[in-house]
Structures are given as C-alpha cells and as structure tokens.
Amino acid sequence: xxxxxxxxxxxxxxxxxxAPLRGLALTAFVSLSLMVAAAHVSLEQPCLGIDWxxxxxxxxxxxxxxMPTHSIxxxxxxxxxxxPDGRSLVLHxxxxxxxxxxxxxxxxxxxxFRRQKLLMEFYSQGKVILVGEDGSKWxxxxxxxxxxxxxxxxxxxxxxxxxACCLIGCGVWCYRRGEIMGRLMAVTGAGYFLSIVCxxxxxxxxxxxxxxLFRFLSAANHLLxxxxxxxxxxxxxxxxxxxxxxKTLALTYLVVLVIWLNQTLQWYEAPIHAFYSFNxxxxxxxxxxxxxxxWRATARRPVDRAALRWFILSIWISIGxxxxxFIMPSMTENFSAVPFWMPAMSILLxxxxxxxxxxxxxxxxxxxxxxTGWVWLASGLVITVVDALLVIILDVSFRxxxxxxxxxxxxxxxxxxxxxxxxxxxxxxxxxxxxxxHLIQSLSEMGAVPAFVEGWSELLRKVFQPLTIHLEAGTGxxxxxxxHGLEMHIPGFDHRNCLRLVGNRQGTRLxxxxxxxxxxxxxxxxxxxxxxxxxxREVQQAGAAKERERIMRDLHDDVLPKLISIxxxxxNTTITHLAEAAFQSIRETIxxxxxxxxxxxxxxxxxxxxxxxxRLNSARLKLNWQxxxxxxxxxxxxxxxxxxGRILREAxxxxxxxxxADKVWIRFAIDAGRLHMSISxxxxxxxxxxxxxxxxxxxxxxxxxxxxxxxxxxxxxxxQGMRKGLTIQCSFPLG
Amino acid sequence: xxxxxxxxxxxxxxxxxxxxxxRAFGEVKxxxxxxxxxxxxxxxxxxxxxxxxxxxxxxxxxxxxxxxAKPLNPGMFCxxxxxxxxxxxxxxxxxxxxxxxxxxxxxxxxLVRSLKEIMEGAPPLSPSxxxxxxxxxxxxxxxxEIHKPALLTQREAEVLTLIAQGMTxxxxxxxxxxxxxxxAGYIKRVYEKLNISSRAQAALEAKxxxxx
Numbered sequence: 001x002x003x004x005x006x007x008x009x010x011x012x013x014x015x016x017x018x019a020p021l022r023g024l025a026l027t028a029f030v031s032l033s034l035m036v037a038a039a040h041v042s043l044e045q046p047c048l049g050i051d052w053x054x055x056x057x058x059x060x061x062x063x064x065x066x067m068p069t070h071s072i073x074x075x076x077x078x079x080x081x082x083x084p085d086g087r088s089l090v091l092h093x094x095x096x097x098x099x100x101x102x103x104x105x106x107x108x109x110x111x112x113f114r115r116q117k118l119l120m121e122f123y124s125q126g127k128v129i130l131v132g133e134d135g136s137k138w139x140x141x142x143x144x145x146x147x148x149x150x151x152x153x154x155x156x157x158x159x160x161x162x163x164a165c166c167l168i169g170c171g172v173w174c175y176r177r178g179e180i181m182g183r184l185m186a187v188t189g190a191g192y193f194l195s196i197v198c199x200x201x202x203x204x205x206x207x208x209x210x211x212x213l214f215r216f217l218s219a220a221n222h223l224l225x226x227x228x229x230x231x232x233x234x235x236x237x238x239x240x241x242x243x244x245x246x247k248t249l250a251l252t253y254l255v256v257l258v259i260w261l262n263q264t265l266q267w268y269e270a271p272i273h274a275f276y277s278f279n280x281x282x283x284x285x286x287x288x289x290x291x292x293x294x295w296r297a298t299a300r301r302p303v304d305r306a307a308l309r310w311f312i313l314s315i316w317i318s319i320g321x322x323x324x325x326f327i328m329p330s331m332t333e334n335f336s337a338v339p340f341w342m343p344a345m346s347i348l349l350x351x352x353x354x355x356x357x358x359x360x361x362x363x364x365x366x367x368x369x370x371x372t373g374w375v376w377l378a379s380g381l382v383i384t385v386v387d388a389l390l391v392i393i394l395d396v397s398f399r400x401x402x403x404x405x406x407x408x409x410x411x412x413x414x415x416x417x418x419x420x421x422x423x424x425x426x427x428x429x430x431x432x433x434x435x436x437x438h439l440i441q442s443l444s445e446m447g448a449v450p451a452f453v454e455g456w457s458e459l460l461r462k463v464f465q466p467l468t469i470h471l472e473a474g475t476g477x478x479x480x481x482x483x484h485g486l487e488m489h490i491p492g493f494d495h496r497n498c499l500r501l502v503g504n505r506q507g508t509r510l511x512x513x514x515x516x517x518x519x520x521x522x523x524x525x526x527x528x529x530x531x532x533x534x535x536x537r538e539v540q541q542a543g544a545a546k547e548r549e550r551i552m553r554d555l556h557d558d559v560l561p562k563l564i565s566i567x568x569x570x571x572n573t574t575i576t577h578l579a580e581a582a583f584q585s586i587r588e589t590i591x592x593x594x595x596x597x598x599x600x601x602x603x604x605x606x607x608x609x610x611x612x613x614x615r616l617n618s619a620r621l622k623l624n625w626q627x628x629x630x631x632x633x634x635x636x637x638x639x640x641x642x643x644x645g646r647i648l649r650e651a652x653x654x655x656x657x658x659x660x661a662d663k664v665w666i667r668f669a670i671d672a673g674r675l676h677m678s679i680s681x682x683x684x685x686x687x688x689x690x691x692x693x694x695x696x697x698x699x700x701x702x703x704x705x706x707x708x709x710x711x712x713x714x715x716x717x718x719x720q721g722m723r724k725g726l727t728i729q730c731s732f733p734l735g
Numbered sequence: 736x737x738x739x740x741x742x743x744x745x746x747x748x749x750x751x752x753x754x755x756x757x758r759a760f761g762e763v764k765x766x767x768x769x770x771x772x773x774x775x776x777x778x779x780x781x782x783x784x785x786x787x788x789x790x791x792x793x794x795x796x797x798x799x800x801x802x803x804a805k806p807l808n809p810g811m812f813c814x815x816x817x818x819x820x821x822x823x824x825x826x827x828x829x830x831x832x833x834x835x836x837x838x839x840x841x842x843x844x845x846l847v848r849s850l851k852e853i854m855e856g857a858p859p860l861s862p863s864x865x866x867x868x869x870x871x872x873x874x875x876x877x878x879x880e881i882h883k884p885a886l887l888t889q890r891e892a893e894v895l896t897l898i899a900q901g902m903t904x905x906x907x908x909x910x911x912x913x914x915x916x917x918x919a920g921y922i923k924r925v926y927e928k929l930n931i932s933s934r935a936q937a938a939l940e941a942k943x944x945x946x947x
Contacts, residue, residue, distance in 0.1 A: 569750070
C-alpha cells in the first residue's frame, strides 16, 4: 500500500533483500569510513603548529597558542608572513574563514584561493617568517603533516553530528524504501553528511591546505549543499500532500546542477550573495510558499496538519537558526567568527526533530517502532557528540576529558536522557507483544457479556489511553476514525453497542491508521476469545448439568434406598435416627440439585405446615400456626428453604422428644426485609446452663448459614395460665 | 388369597416392604418383580388387587407401568412408592392413573396407615401436589378445551386450595363444615379427574397426530 501510494513498485528496489537494520549498519559503516578518510586527508596537510585566533580588525591574526619551540608569547598579533624567497603576504583575518564561500562575491572568493595557493608556495620552501605588528620576526619551520591532537575538536563535532543526521535520514529510507519521502530523506541526510565531510577537511585547516584539493572540496561541498537543500524543499512539495510529480523532481535536480555549474564556472553572479542566494535563500523562501500551500491543503485533515506543523517548524526553526547564526552576518561582508559547529548543531536538531516527529506524529508513515531500529546507533553517536561538545566548551584535552566525561555521563546525562526519553516516548510504550499473554488471559477470565464488555473497555483504555470511553447504542459494524482522528469507533460484541474512544493517548495524539489496525487486531482477537469462552461455557454448563443429574441419580437410586432400608429394618433406634438424619441431608442435596430456583415463601410455609402439623398431630400435640396475612411475594432461595426447614424440623423434633408439651406455637413475621420465626411450646423448658445437644448446635449452624441469628429463651405463657416452656427465635435476611 | 404386585429393583427395600405389606394386610401373596418387563408379565398371569410401584427402575419408569396396566386392570390399586416427596414425580404418577403414593422414608406405622387409607379411598395429598393440580386445571377455575371432561367442581377447588395452604384433611373439613371422609372423597375424585384429563389430553394429541 505504501509503495503504491508512492507510485513505485516494490520489485524494483535497489538491494531488495536488505533488511532495514542492515541498511542502517551499512550507513554507519560508510559514514565512519568517510570520517576516517577525511581525518587522514586533514592530517596529511602541512602546518605551522600555531593555534590562531581572529583579530577584530581586518588585518592580522592572533596567536592563541603555539608549540613551545616557537616561543611566541600568546596574544601576539602577526600581520604578515614572509617566504625565504622574499615574497610576502598580508595576514588578513579571512584566512581563518572556515568556508571561503562566506565571501559574497566571486572576486573575493577567487582572491582567497589566490592567497591560499601563495601560502602553500611559501610552505613548500620549508620555512616561513611571521611578522608581528610591532615588527618582530618569528622564523617558523613548516611541519610536513599535522599530528592527531592538532586536529581541532570541531573536526569531530562536524563529522559526528553530520553522521547522526545521515543515520536519521538513511534510517527513514531503510524502513520506507521505494517511497519518495524515504528517498528524499536519505538524499538530504547523506548529502548533508558528505558536504560536511568535505567542509571538515578544509574548514578545520590551520591556515592553508593544498589549493587544488581545497578547490575540489569546496566545489563538491557546494554541489552537495545545493542537493540536500533542494531535496529538503522537495519534501515540502510532497508532504503531506503530493504537489509535485516525477517531472518536477527531475527538473529540480536539473536546477541544482545548473546552479552548481553556474557558481563553479562563475557565469553569473547572483545579487546579495554569489553563493547563498541560490544555495540557501531561494529554497528557504520557496519552502515558505510550499509550507503555506500544504497548510491550506491540510485544513480538513488534523492528523496530517499536526504532522505538517511539526515538520515545518523543525525545518524553518533549525534552518532559520543556522541562517541567522551564520549566513546572515556573512552576507553583510562583515566577516564574523561564529564557529561553524553552531549551525551544524542546528541542522542536527532538525534531523532529531524529524525523528521525534516520527515518534509523535507518524511522519512519513513511520511509527515509534522505527526508533528501536537505530536508537542504539544514535545513542552511541549522541554520547560522542557530547564528548566533542565538552572538548570545545571546557577546552580540555582528550586525556583529561575522560574522567569528566564519565562523571557527566553517569550523573547528569544518562538520567537526563532517560527522563527526556520517558517524557517524549511514554505514550508509545505500549507493546502488544508484551501484553498479549496477559490480554488473552484477562479476556478469558471474563464471564458474561456485560463483564466481557467491561473488560474489553479496560483493555482499550490500557492500549490507547483515551481521554474517555463511551458505550453507545449504535449498529455500526465498522471500525472507523471520526472527527479527523479525535475519535475512534469500535463495534461491540453484540452488534447493538459500540465503543467511542475520544482522544488518543490522553489527547496528545490523534488516531491514525496504525491505531485503527491495532484496534482491528484486538477486536478480532477479542471476538475469537469471546466465542471460545461462550462455547466453553456452554459445554461446561451442559457437562455440569449432566454431572449434576448423574450425582442426583446415584444418590437417589443407590444411597437413598439403602439408607431407607437401614432406617426401616434396624431395630436399633440410634442407628435409625442416624439413618434418618443422613436421609434428610441427602434428600436436601437432591432437592437443591433438582430445584435450584427460588420458591415463594407462601408455598414453603404451606409445605412446612403440612409436614409439621402431621407430625405434631400424630403425637397428639396441637399446633398454633401464625403467618402474616400478606407475604408480598417474598421468595426463599433453595438453600434458605432447606436451612429454615431444617431449623423448624429440628425444633419440633426437640419438642417431641424432650419438652413434654401439648401445645406448640409457630409464628412468622416479616420486618425490614428479614423473616422472623419463633417456635414456642408449653413444655418443661430447659435449664439455663443445660449442655447443648447436637440438635441445638445443628440449628445454630443452619442459622449461621442463613446469615441470621437464633436464640433460646423461656416462653412467657403466664397470661394463658400455663407452664413456661421454651421459645426459639430465629431471624434472617430475605432476598 | 389376595395377590399384591411389588415392583421394586432394590433387594433390601423389597424385603422390608414385603414385611410391611404382610403387617398391613395379613395373609397375602406378594409377587416381587424387579423390572417393568417382569411386572408386565406378572400382571398377565395373576389378577392383583394392589401394585406397589417404585418410580425409577432399570428398564424405565414405574409410572409407565401404571399408565399401561391400570386401564387393563381397573380393579388393581396402583400405589407409587417413592423415596421422598418429589412432587414432579408424584404428579406424573397421578396423571398416569396412580391411586395414591407412599414415601419410603416415613415411619412404618405411618406407612401402614397411609396404605390402608389409600385402600379405603382416602389418598394422601401434599400442598405442593395440590398446587400442581390447581395449576393443571387452570387458575381461578378457567379451563382449556382439554380439561373440559374433567373440570373441577367449586368444592373440589376449595378443598385443593386449603390443602395447598398446608391444612390437614381434618382442618379442611373443619373449615368447610364437612366431614373428613367427604374431603377424602373429593381428593379421590381429583385423582380420578387428573387421570381422565391427562388421558383426554393424550387422546387429543393422538388425534392431532392422526393416530385415531
């Protein structure tokens, strides 16, 4: 899909089998090799062993430091350089210009090279004489080549920062090969790096290098500079809306070639600045036009606009800073000594911004995973950059740097970087593969549909961290992004409800294509788990019902007849009672298994009455049964029915066995959702401290099972002129 | 000598039940059977005055035996013997034509008394079965086409309602101002009507299916 969008076939990729990470490693290797080559060339240049600084006035260079053998006092100002053959050259401070194209005219640029050539001719004689402003003469022997520690730190800073840009640009290309934006990123990154490699050789020279090499590198630098600047411009024309076709692309690079040929062959001198006008100012101005057009084109597409905003600001601010630091002052013909590493850092910042744009806005259709690809490379580079920065800022040698570097890294940089990374990348830390096992487990544990929907919402909350999730009635079956990425609609499980997620990642991001795909995958997964759950539950329920039926049958057909036989045939009353108790327990078990539903309290009371009145009447006891007139449709669960019935039976059995009573009162009342029952008799009662029998303990257990209480007390039958008997009072919550 | 059919698959139960029957009726010939097949064969050989039928048997339900044997032997009292008062089973037996039911778990004295009562035309009726009967014949007297040949009378309905509330036969008689024996008669008629209505229903269904 990506390739089709770019109009390029995947089949025609250069090195089609190259994995992204391998491409990245290759880029790193090539970059490193080029850096080493640049260092080698730089070291092969002659030098005087003097650390120069620019004097504020036009004429003269200041000796900041020199080799001890020279014995030049630091701060001395040299105004001329004389050759043994008598030729002489004024030391104008533009000799320290890092890039001769800072000269605004071809004439000045050519004069610079004339003097470079002259200096090299002086050097070739092996000895030069520096003339101070006070007329003092300092003979200096020319070194054939520079030592490694004579190479300024800025050399490494240039190369390393530019290599980082190259890695970012090529990193995008490695993951988005075949796409025009990926290619432009690669051209921009690599072009910038190569131009800086050239610059690093001549920009960090002491005073002069081989003039021909200088000319060649300067020309190469120009070509590469123009190329990457215009490639950056092309990105404006293509992202997010494609405003230019392949023809415009070809034309642009033709223009690049023409501009370069023009300034190399010096046909036409541009106004304002011979080099920067076309190289930098024209593309920058054009980018403003394209930026405006893109801004208008994305008026109704907030996702694209958010990405565009980041993209535009990255470029404009970085290039703007670089321009105001370096290009603008140099155009006023006022040579300033802004060191080149500053704009270089600004360009690095631009590429880093691209990288974070990918992280946050999915620039170039890349997502956060892109980072993991090169973060290990980049972090190594960044550390090197920090080292290089320390060299310049602290102005210390490599040898003394190491402990500082380690301390700074350990105590400041790493915690700072970690904090920054957490802040920037935190919303993107959700990794599906890490959560998958837990996800499936939690989905599996969910029970019925409502619980499942709740769990599903929770999962989406975890994955997308939306501001809110609404459950809405809706028949939508499609997963869609609405409100320009502000909302995502996810269909529910029963096709009646759908979930509306508002504000991706706590509103910091808009929902994009990747989010929709992720949601789709999660939805499919949840559907599968949901179906499996349902089927499993059905099977389990069927199995449980079958098993329940089997247990019931076994109890009913095997155990019950045997217990009844024991009861009916045993002459021993103890055994008969035990068998009866066992029989009742099993009867209740079967009852619960067979009739698990709730029953009306009214019916339960009728059943108990019939049973108890029969028992009491057979023993010639009278029953006074009182129930409320209305029972308000109260229900008993099957367990309440069993337990409450047990208490009643047990109480009646006790009365029949021990009380020697002739009347029994059983009263029921409902109050505040509780069923109160009291069983009284007019028997002999019990002594207050009589040991509790098995029956009483059994009743207590049953009452506890009912979540209720039971008490024993004396019946107050005095008003009826009868003996005080025993009253059992029990109450438990209904419902 | 009177012949009594005992259909019961559990050997121990057969033993003590035989003892019980002898205690209740004195000199009787008890024919023990263990399966529907055996029982059906026995019914063909002897005239029985009483059949004691267990519900769950190895080759089917005792209820089916009653449904089959009762119309052919109208003089044979059919009593269902069940482990406990599971109203669904008992109600099904009454529909099939049973004249009464006994709970095996009851005391022997109670069992003997109940058995005698059944033989005297005063079968037991628990509240839960009474409720089922009321439900079967339709709430507040309204009835469907099927139950027409066996509609309950006002008195029968009253008796059933009181029993469904947990009243004994005597208490019901007291409330209605009639003799306990009359209540028993109503109950027996309800039994018969239950059987008739279920047979009418079966016939109606057979007709609908084109069997008659």
